[in-house]
Amino acid sequence: xxxxxxxxxxxxxxxxxxxxxxxxxxxxxxxxxxxxxxxxxxxxxxxxxxxxxxxxxxxxxxxxxxxx
Numbered sequence: 001x002x003x004x005x006x007x008x009x010x011x012x013x014x015x016x017x018x019x020x021x022x023x024x025x026x027x028x029x030x031x032x033x034x035x036x037x038x039x040x041x042x043x044x045x046x047x048x049x050x051x052x053x054x055x056x057x058x059x060x061x062x063x064x065x066x067x068x
Contacts, residue, residue, distance in 0.1 A: 003020070004016055004017050004018050004019055004020025005017040005020075006020070008042075008065045010063065010064045010065060011056065011061055011062050011063060011064070012042070012052070012056055012061075013039040013040055013041060013042055013052035013056065014039070014040040014042060014052075015037060015038075015039055016037065016038050016039075016040060017036065017037050018031070018035060018036055018037065018038065019031060022040075022050075038051065039051060039052040040052060041053070041055070041056075042056070042061070042063060043055060043056040043059060043061035043063075045058075045059050045061075
């Protein structure tokens with residue numbers, strides 16, 4: 001499997017450019033080979049966890065990623 005890329009969007013989700021392997025806390029692994037990009041929730045309010053459903057916009061989630 002090739003390495004994917006993870007981008008953290010300010011005030012938004014993790015953006016994962018596939019292919020990438022996703023592993024939960026129990027060691028269960030999955031990937032979605034049908035998509036080129038997936039969005040994972042960072043705000044904790046998505047009704048479709050672990051995927052982002054845009055809830056961060058309605059709760060005014062704020063998280064800026066700074067370098068350094």
